[in-house]
Amino acid sequence: xxxxxxxxxxxxxxxxxxxxxxxxxxxxxxxxxxxxxxxxxxxxxxxxxxxxxxxxxxxxxxxxxxxxxxxxxxxxxxxxxxxxxxxxxxxxxxxxxxxxxxxxxxxxxxxxxxxxxxxxxxxxxxxxxxxxxxxxxxxxxxxxxxxxxxxxxxxxxxxxxxxxxxxxxxxxxxxxxxxxxxxxxxxxxxxxxxxxxxxxxxxxxxxxxxxxxxxxxxxxxxxxxxxxxxxxxxxxxxxxxxxxxxxxxxxxxxxxxxxxxxxxxxxxxxxxxxxxxxxxxxxxxxxxxxxxxxxxxxxxxxxxxxxxxxxxxxxxxxxxxxxxxxxxxxxxxxxxxxxxxxxxxxxxxxxxxxxxxxxxxxxxxxxxxxxxxxxxxxxxxxxxxxxxxxxxxxxxxxxxxxxxxxxxxxxxxxxxxxxxxxxxxxxxxxxxxxxxxxxxxxxxxxxxxxxxxxxxxxxxxxxxxxxxxxxxxxxxxx
Amino acid sequence: xxxxxxxxxxxxxxxxxxxxxxxxxxxxxxxxxxxxxxxxxxxxxxxxxxxxxxxxxxxxxxxxxxxxxxxxxxxxxxxxxxxxxxxxxxxxxxxxxxxxxxxxxxxxxxxxxxxxxxxxxxxxxxxxxxxxxxxxxxxxxxxxxxxxxxxxxxxxxxxxxxxxxxxxxxxxxxxxxxxxxxxxxxxxxxxxxxxxxxxxxxxxxxxxxxxxxxxxxxxxxxxxxxxxxxxxxxxxxxxxxxxxxxxxxxxxxxxxxxxxxxxxxxxxxxxxxxxxxxxxxxxxxxxxxxxxxxxxxxxxxxxxxxxxxxxxxxxxxxxxxxxxxxxxxxxxxxxxxxxxxxxxxxxxxxxxxxxxxxxxxxxxxxxxxxxxxxxxxxxxxxxxxxxxxxxxxxxxxxxxxxxxxxxxxxxxxx
Numbered sequence: 001x002x003x004x005x006x007x008x009x010x011x012x013x014x015x016x017x018x019x020x021x022x023x024x025x026x027x028x029x030x031x032x033x034x035x036x037x038x039x040x041x042x043x044x045x046x047x048x049x050x051x052x053x054x055x056x057x058x059x060x061x062x063x064x065x066x067x068x069x070x071x072x073x074x075x076x077x078x079x080x081x082x083x084x085x086x087x088x089x090x091x092x093x094x095x096x097x098x099x100x101x102x103x104x105x106x107x108x109x110x111x112x113x114x115x116x117x118x119x120x121x122x123x124x125x126x127x128x129x130x131x132x133x134x135x136x137x138x139x140x141x142x143x144x145x146x147x148x149x150x151x152x153x154x155x156x157x158x159x160x161x162x163x164x165x166x167x168x169x170x171x172x173x174x175x176x177x178x179x180x181x182x183x184x185x186x187x188x189x190x191x192x193x194x195x196x197x198x199x200x201x202x203x204x205x206x207x208x209x210x211x212x213x214x215x216x217x218x219x220x221x222x223x224x225x226x227x228x229x230x231x232x233x234x235x236x237x238x239x240x241x242x243x244x245x246x247x248x249x250x251x252x253x254x255x256x257x258x259x260x261x262x263x264x265x266x267x268x269x270x271x272x273x274x275x276x277x278x279x280x281x282x283x284x285x286x287x288x289x290x291x292x293x294x295x296x297x298x299x300x301x302x303x304x305x306x307x308x309x310x311x312x313x314x315x316x317x318x319x320x321x322x323x324x325x326x327x328x329x330x331x332x333x334x335x336x337x338x339x340x341x342x343x344x345x346x347x348x349x350x351x352x353x354x355x356x357x358x359x360x361x362x363x364x365x366x367x368x369x370x371x372x373x374x375x376x377x378x379x380x381x382x383x384x385x386x387x388x389x390x391x392x393x394x395x396x397x398x399x400x401x402x403x404x405x406x407x408x409x410x411x412x413x414x415x416x417x418x419x420x421x422x423x424x425x426x427x428x429x430x431x432x433x434x435x436x437x438x439x440x441x442x443x444x445x446x447x448x449x450x451x452x453x454x455x456x457x458x459x460x461x462x463x464x465x466x467x468x469x470x471x472x473x474x475x476x477x478x
Numbered sequence: 479x480x481x482x483x484x485x486x487x488x489x490x491x492x493x494x495x496x497x498x499x500x501x502x503x504x505x506x507x508x509x510x511x512x513x514x515x516x517x518x519x520x521x522x523x524x525x526x527x528x529x530x531x532x533x534x535x536x537x538x539x540x541x542x543x544x545x546x547x548x549x550x551x552x553x554x555x556x557x558x559x560x561x562x563x564x565x566x567x568x569x570x571x572x573x574x575x576x577x578x579x580x581x582x583x584x585x586x587x588x589x590x591x592x593x594x595x596x597x598x599x600x601x602x603x604x605x606x607x608x609x610x611x612x613x614x615x616x617x618x619x620x621x622x623x624x625x626x627x628x629x630x631x632x633x634x635x636x637x638x639x640x641x642x643x644x645x646x647x648x649x650x651x652x653x654x655x656x657x658x659x660x661x662x663x664x665x666x667x668x669x670x671x672x673x674x675x676x677x678x679x680x681x682x683x684x685x686x687x688x689x690x691x692x693x694x695x696x697x698x699x700x701x702x703x704x705x706x707x708x709x710x711x712x713x714x715x716x717x718x719x720x721x722x723x724x725x726x727x728x729x730x731x732x733x734x735x736x737x738x739x740x741x742x743x744x745x746x747x748x749x750x751x752x753x754x755x756x757x758x759x760x761x762x763x764x765x766x767x768x769x770x771x772x773x774x775x776x777x778x779x780x781x782x783x784x785x786x787x788x789x790x791x792x793x794x795x796x797x798x799x800x801x802x803x804x805x806x807x808x809x810x811x812x813x814x815x816x817x818x819x820x821x822x823x824x825x826x827x828x829x830x831x832x833x834x835x836x837x838x839x840x841x842x843x844x845x846x847x848x849x850x851x852x853x854x855x856x857x858x859x860x861x862x863x864x865x866x867x868x869x870x871x872x873x874x875x876x877x878x879x880x881x882x883x884x885x886x887x888x889x890x891x892x
Contacts, residue, residue, distance in 0.1 A: 066522065377814070392829035395796045401824040405837055410811035413840035420826050420833040 028077045034183055041152050054172035054182035061176045068368040069308045069337035071281060074246060081184045147192040148203055151219050154190035161192055165223055169252040169289045178285040181250040185219035193228035202458050204233035218249035224259035231262040249284045257292030264457055266465055269305035276335025279307025286313035290322035298325040300456045302465045304472040314343035317351035324353040327453040331472045332365030341371035346379035355386040358450050362393035362473055368400040375412045382412040390420040391449055443470035486542035500592045507609035514603035526787040526819045527758045532727055537671050541643045546572045546613045556666050560884050564630045571645040572613055585624040590614040604703055608677045612646040620657035629660040636669040648677040653686035660689040660878060667698035678706045682714035689878060691719040701727040712738030719876055720747035722757050729758040742771035746875045751784035758787035765798040776807040777872050779865055783815035796827040809839035866891055
């Protein structure tokens, strides 16, 4: 397969580099690179045109600058926009080659050795094992008519669905990073749940067979048809070490009549070292559309990684009686910065939304909750409840809350509450008196603080997220 | 507009007798304003109220030249009779009368400033505009340990002589250690379609107390911007009350800097809007030292197709441990067309703080109306009763009993 691709490359009239080791498109962002990506993925012409349209739009767009975390200017011409899976040669041969810190984290998370190996693609047998496991799942899914594959595969096999829904929630005319993604996205997941089907298991990128390196510009599209239900888990519970500086993914969710989508994320990308060097810029656009009546979209996120997190999973409540939910824990330590929150846009009647956001900042980090609740004129009898609490550890970090509240309908109610506080000495003293050391005590108190959100996660995830919360805050006390 | 500004500025300077120093500062202010123009929604602070558009739509071409030589008559009927008070009467941006008859004259120093504060705020070009076109700036200094015996009422009057004009006015107060003053601002507008830009600077020394009540009731089509800056030294207290209801458009902005320990700032506001009004209150309290406090309570009652906006920011510096910051905004939307926008913001860099904000908006509670009606009230009375109760909470925060009574009578809340 790869040979074939290389062959294609050689034939490619613009003569791109064909270095096997790295297997990348030439640096830079231009029309040729986009054509290259489209070509190598054998995309139909409409998609290429769609990408090019996005690129045209990108030329006139400016990078947004209203956010709290400032970052050094990104040179978009200095990035690779396509990078195929690296060869195994580059990967560590055994566990001993790995960063000991990474191993330590695995240990604390309680991930079995086999899985540790798989996560790093070390032992081939482990990979094979999981492939067979994944196939079993795939059979169950196919039986029910559920489509779960990579978006590249979906473009080939289910072009109608992709064409109908791609860009319907995040149009190519959206903001800078979303449009950039539309122009150059490489891979991602595609899920379609047929009418009246309850997906029997939690879907996750983890189980997807061809979940090869998804790269920095992922595109995920999830469609829940009438009366269906799906719970989707994104990311990995173990640290994902991504070399890329910029991660600009787009996630689109569409819920039709009576459908429900539950989307959970545990994001633990590389946050940079203690001095704030390195780390991922996680600039992600996530948006869900409650298109049908009585539909529901629920976002749950645990954000502990990345140098800069900048994302607002949003819900557009278009269908009458639709429901949007957002549960978030964001933890920043050392020099991490997070500007995250949600947008709830109420368009339909009797729509409801709920926002629970917990922010914890430690070290020299900065944490911002930024949210929008917009109840339009026609959204009568809509309600929103927002609660955002922040916890500060030390006086070198910052916690900020910036909610925008717009109410244009007199029959609708909006309630917003926010508090900022620290862990009280009394609580710490009480725990320590009962034999916990300081770090355990902090972990316990923080977990209590986050409980409302952790409860929303699927079982297995919740346990690991809980541990992750503890690990992220390590060394922040005292 | 640029040409108009320049010619009006030259006319203004040549017809007044400013010192060279003042002219120089005014020129810089003009340049600042020319560079930025009127604020638009592109600026975060003006997101909900695009004053550039509002002026363009409601006034059109603005005149910047204001003749301060005209002697204006004062209609004394508007004076408040219920309480004895000192007066400052301002007509069309010009101070016509300064009367401190109840005070000891040696305890107050009245001067005009020629070295005014530049306030070159990057996203507030209106301050530059004010510095540029305001008349001589009066400075009122209260000497150490002196408390005003009677309240000071500032009457801000406009008459029919002005229209389509930008009126700028600026006043400075300096409160030395242990001094205190109560100020009531009352506006009486008989003009239409002007853009008024008021700027008040307060400097509070140690233990000083400022109480400022701003009442804006008379219906008019003027567009107003009112900016107060309050700087707090140790243990000083400020209490601001805003009642905004009359003009078509007002933005009240209160900036408090809590620079000394144990200082506190209280801001309470009411929006009572009907027809097609657009009012905004923006508060910014900066906690810059340990053990400071701030409270904000803003309530809006919005009818017809009016729009109420509240933007409140609490900033806590990393030095300002043991800060108490509390903010609450509530809105009642009485009509389908009414709109309420809020942006309650916290920016916190210290860990040992207690800060919270809350915002709620919605309609009158049907159950409460039902309860009152089942006890024999008609629907209209029941609604009025609930609205009065809703607003009364804010009025009750006024700490001066005499003034509280006066204000209750004036705005018809009992």
